[in-house]
Amino acid sequence: xxxxxxxxxxxxxxxxxxxxxxxxxxxxxxxxxxxxxxxxxxxxxxxxxxxxxxxxxxxxxxxxxxxxxxxxxxxxxxxxxxxxxxxxxxxxxxxxxxxxxxxxxxxxxxxxxxxxxxxxxxxxxxxxxxxxxxxxxxxxxxxxxxxxxxxxxxxxxxxxxxxxxxxxxxxxxxxxxxxxxxxxxxxxxxxxxxxxxxxxxxxxxxxxxxxxxxxxxxxxxxxxxxxxxxxxxxxxxxxxxxxxxxxxxxxxxxxxxxxxxxxxxxxxxxxxxxxxxxxxxxxxxxxxxxxxxxxxx
Amino acid sequence: xxxxxxxxxxxxxxxxxxxxxxxxxxxxxxxxxxxxxxxxxxxxxxxxxxxxxxxxxxxxxxxxxxxxxxxxxxxxxxxxxxxxxxxxxxxxxxxxxxxxxxxxxxxxxxxxxxxxxxxxxxxxxxxxxxxxxxxxxxxxxxxxxxxxxxxxxxxxxxxxxxxxxxxxxxxxxxxxxxxxxxxxxxxxxxxxxxxxxxxxxxxxxxxxxxxxxxxxxxxxxxxxxxxxxxxxxxxxxxxxxxxxxxxxxxxxxxxxxxxxxxxxxxxxxxxxxxxxxxxxxxxxxxxxxxxxxxxxx
Numbered sequence: 001x002x003x004x005x006x007x008x009x010x011x012x013x014x015x016x017x018x019x020x021x022x023x024x025x026x027x028x029x030x031x032x033x034x035x036x037x038x039x040x041x042x043x044x045x046x047x048x049x050x051x052x053x054x055x056x057x058x059x060x061x062x063x064x065x066x067x068x069x070x071x072x073x074x075x076x077x078x079x080x081x082x083x084x085x086x087x088x089x090x091x092x093x094x095x096x097x098x099x100x101x102x103x104x105x106x107x108x109x110x111x112x113x114x115x116x117x118x119x120x121x122x123x124x125x126x127x128x129x130x131x132x133x134x135x136x137x138x139x140x141x142x143x144x145x146x147x148x149x150x151x152x153x154x155x156x157x158x159x160x161x162x163x164x165x166x167x168x169x170x171x172x173x174x175x176x177x178x179x180x181x182x183x184x185x186x187x188x189x190x191x192x193x194x195x196x197x198x199x200x201x202x203x204x205x206x207x208x209x210x211x212x213x214x215x216x217x218x219x220x221x222x223x224x225x226x227x228x229x230x231x232x233x234x235x236x237x238x239x240x241x242x243x244x245x246x247x248x249x250x251x252x253x254x255x256x257x258x259x260x261x262x263x264x265x266x267x268x269x270x271x272x273x274x275x276x277x278x279x280x281x282x283x284x285x286x287x288x289x290x291x292x293x294x295x296x297x
Numbered sequence: 298x299x300x301x302x303x304x305x306x307x308x309x310x311x312x313x314x315x316x317x318x319x320x321x322x323x324x325x326x327x328x329x330x331x332x333x334x335x336x337x338x339x340x341x342x343x344x345x346x347x348x349x350x351x352x353x354x355x356x357x358x359x360x361x362x363x364x365x366x367x368x369x370x371x372x373x374x375x376x377x378x379x380x381x382x383x384x385x386x387x388x389x390x391x392x393x394x395x396x397x398x399x400x401x402x403x404x405x406x407x408x409x410x411x412x413x414x415x416x417x418x419x420x421x422x423x424x425x426x427x428x429x430x431x432x433x434x435x436x437x438x439x440x441x442x443x444x445x446x447x448x449x450x451x452x453x454x455x456x457x458x459x460x461x462x463x464x465x466x467x468x469x470x471x472x473x474x475x476x477x478x479x480x481x482x483x484x485x486x487x488x489x490x491x492x493x494x495x496x497x498x499x500x501x502x503x504x505x506x507x508x509x510x511x512x513x514x515x516x517x518x519x520x521x522x523x524x525x526x527x528x529x530x531x532x533x534x535x536x537x538x539x540x541x542x543x544x545x546x547x548x549x550x551x552x553x554x555x556x557x558x559x560x561x562x563x564x565x566x567x568x569x570x571x572x573x574x575x576x577x578x579x580x581x582x583x584x585x586x587x588x589x590x591x592x593x594x
Contacts, residue, residue, distance in 0.1 A: 007462065019318060104408050105426075105460035110401040129402075134462040163402035165304065165431040 001082065002089045007138055010091045014052075014140055022049035026141030026168075028132060031055035032072040032186040033081045036176040040145040041085035043173055052139050053082050054091040056098060061127030067279070072189055091139070098134065107133055109156045109163075112251050116152050116272050117283065120241050125156050132157055136168055143169045147176070149183050151270055151285050155249035175284075177203060183284045195277040198236040202275060205231035206286040209271060213288065218259030221245040224271060232275060241274035241281060248287055260290070298379065299386045304435055307388045311349075311437055319346035323438030323465075325429060328352035329369040329483040330378045333473040337442040338382035340470055349436050350379050351388040353395060358424030364576070369486055388436070395431065404430055406460075409548050410453045413569050414580065417538050422453050429454055433465055440466045444473070446480050448567055448582045452546035472581075474500060480581045492574040495533040499572060502528035503583040506568060510585065515556030518542040521568060529572060538571035538578065545584055557587070 004010040017024060025044030029037050033055075044051045055078055062068035075092065082090050106126055113125035136144065146154045154172045161170055176184045181203035182196075191199060205228045212227060213219060229243045247254055248270040254260065260269065272285035301307040314321060322341030326334050330352075341348045352375055359365035372389065379387050403423055410422035433441065443451045451469045458467055473481045478500035479493075488496060502525045509524060510516060526540045544551055545567040551557065557566065569582035 011464070018315075021316060103460040105404060105406045105457045107461075108403050108405070110403070112401060130461075134460075137462045137464055140464070160402045163400040163431075164427075165434045167308070167434055167437070 001079070001087055003079065004089060004091045005093060006097055007093065010052075010089070010138055013089050014138070017050045018140060023142040024048055024050045024052055024139060026052045026054070026135070026139045026144045028054045028056075028135050028144065028146075030057045030071065030186065031078050032074055032189075033078045034176075034184045034186065036147050036149065036184040038081060038085050039176050040147060040173050041082065041087055043171065044143065044145050045086040047171075048142060050089065051085075051087045052089045052091065052141065053087045054093075054135055054139070056091075056093055056131070056135075058098070058127060058131040059095060060099075060103075060130055061124050063121055063123060066121070067187075072186055091135075098131070103130065106130065107160065109159050112152070112159045112249065113156045115246060115251055116242060116244055117274065118152065118156075120274060125153070128153055129156065129160055133160070133164075133166075136166055141168050143171050145171045145173055147174075148172050148287065149175045149185065149283065149285070151248065151272060151287065152251060155251055158249060181207070183282075185282060187280055187282065190280040191277060195237075195280065198238065199275075199277060199282060201232055201235045201238075202273060202282060202284045206271060206273075206284060210286060210288070213260070220259060221254050221256055224260070228271060228273060232273070236275070236277075238275040238277050238282075241276055243271070243273045245269060245271050298376070298384055300376065301386060301388045302390060303394055304390065307386070307435055310386050311435070314347045315437060320439040321345055321347045321349055321436060323349045323351070323432070323436045323441045325351045325353075325432050325441065325443075327354045327368065327483065328375050329371055329486075330375045331473075331481045331483065333444050333446065333481040335378060335382050336473050337444060337470050338379065338384055340468065341440065341442050342383040344468075345439060347386065348382075348384045349386045349388065349438065350384045351390075351432055351436070353388075353390055353428070353432075355395070355424060355428040356392060357396075357400075357427055358421050360418055360420060363418070364484075369483055388432075395428070400427065403427065404457065406453045406456050409456045409546065410449070412543060412548055413449050413539060413541055414447075414571065415449065415453075417571060422450070425450055425453065426457055430457070430461075430463075433463055438465050440468050442468045442470055444471075445469050445584065446472045446482065446580065446582070448545065448569060448584065449548060452548055455546060478504070480579075482579060484577055484579065487577040488574060492534075492577065495535060496572075496574060496579060498529055498532045498535075499570060499579060499581045503568060503570075503581060507583060507585070510557070517556060518551050518553055521557070525568060525570060529570070533572070533574075535572040535574050535579075538573060540568070540570040542566060542568050 002013055025048030027040045027044055057071050107129035108126055118125050158170050180200045182199050209227050224245050225243050248268040268289050270285050270287050274283045299310055322345030324337045324341055354368050356365055404426035405423055415422050455467050477497045479496050506521055506524050521542050522540050545565040565586050567582050567584050571580045
């Protein structure tokens with residue numbers, strides 16, 4: 001496995017692979033890898049000649065009061081997991097290497113990046129767009145793999161790729177969960193035992209909503225949100241940052257007064273939530289395809 | 298010569314060239330080609346295996362009251378000139394092909410894009426950044442050629458390429474002028490006979506400044522600007538949009554009270570101007586390397 005710490009090393013490795021006509025599968029991460037990341041690496045391994053993993057805790061996507069400094073890191077374990085998953089190249093740049101001077105260029109994706117985490121974390125998706133754009137230019141991937149836990153991130157990146165005619169296929173991959181339903185996240189390590197046990201309510205409430213929708217496709221967006229919100233409020237000590245129901249991937253509101261199945265016809269919608277347990281902010285979501293809900297009714 | 302009207306056709310042609318390990322020289326233009334464009338094509342021809350020209354009048358870089366609708370076009374002549382210069386691929390997309398839906402993604406280059414034409418034409422360089430970024434992703438050039446008449450455009454694109462780690466070498470090429478000094482521009486065709494004859498004062502005043510600086514390197518920025526401004530005001534009916542002296546390529550002001558050679562040490566500066574003759578806006582500039590001025594003193 002080739003560990004590159006500079007752009008120059010990475011570019012050389014990419015050039016060699018490209019020169020041989022090889023396809024490149026790319027998994028960009030902030031490290032502290034878990035089974036969710038591993039599932040992305042395995043998908044990349046299956047579909048490409050070369051698998052590139054990047055590990056970079058990108059300061060540009062953290063707000064001034066966020067957890068940049070205490071974001072968990074364990075390079076040795078990450079590298080071992082990468083090797084297990086058949087990774088060929090790991091790119092681990094320093095902040096100085098990625099940003100040798102303050103970037104003057106900014107990338108903004110309107111509409112898609114404005115709600116949910118975009119509203120709670122101003123500038124977050126600008127930072128994501130910038131670093132993903134840089135990494136795409138450095139890695140020149142055939143396909144790039146992103147987890148749907150960050151469903152808004154997937155939507156923002158897909159929009160950016162389409163608008164900028166970037167030559168890469170975005171592959172969204174399903175959320176990987178603990179046996180009790182908690183979505184895997186590098187931040188789960190911050191949770192106390194009590195918070196950890198309460199946090200299962202997030203995925204449980206989304207499952208409950210899915211069941212309710214199967215029984216009653218005429219539920220309104222407000223009723224869906226209420227079901228999830230009430231559950232979290234009743235069963236946890238968490239502070240709700242948001243619970244929202246939006247069309248996906250446009251991430252625009254659904255007409256409020258209509259039943260969901262009528263309002264959305266053959267489109268997708270997402271119920272996304274962010275909840276704070278102490279200083280730890282967790283996110284989760286469920287994507288619904290209206291046809292599937294109807295079929296299951 | 299391969300004329301591509303769709304992204305798909307272009308991508309196929311690029312993929313074939315890349316697969317053979319060929320280098321690609323790229324000249325993005327808005328068409329109505331003149332000797333300035335031809336000089337870029339010839340430079341690209343000399344340094345690369347494949348030469349790609351794009352012709353696209355990009356609506357996103359025109360303001361609502363600008364000359365998008367009357368921007369001159371002559372595809373047949375452009376294609377003939379491209380062939381003469383040894384171009385391999387010409388990309389001529391429609392607006393619908395380049396922007397199948399309204400782009401939500403925007404690219405902004407702070408500081409460098411804020412003065413000169415960036416101040417006179419709000420949003421202009423956002424439009425340039427967007428379309429150049431799209432074209433770079435579609436063409437995947439080894440080198441891209443830009444004329445220094447649009448010196449700010451060169452600076453903005455170089456900054457964007459550096460910040461986004463784009464894998465392309467930007468090659469700035471000298472301004473091409475008419476025998477009487479007027480910088481070539483597709484917009485020169487709009488000038489009346491009288492305006493055309495007055496317009497030579499733009500380059501003449503820049504030459505006069507160059508001579509003055511050789512005699513007196515202690516001139517202040519204000520004195521330099523005054524020399525050019527007075528010349529234009531006295532000898533033409535043109536309306537000055539701006540005459541500015543800035544560091545290049547940062548495009549930031551030079552300390553106002555010092556002599557230029559002291560203030561700038563070993564750096565470059567630009568004197569750039571925009572002047573309206575009727576509804577036709579012309580730009581010109583001169584780049585000065587402080588060492589060279591000193592040598593010539």
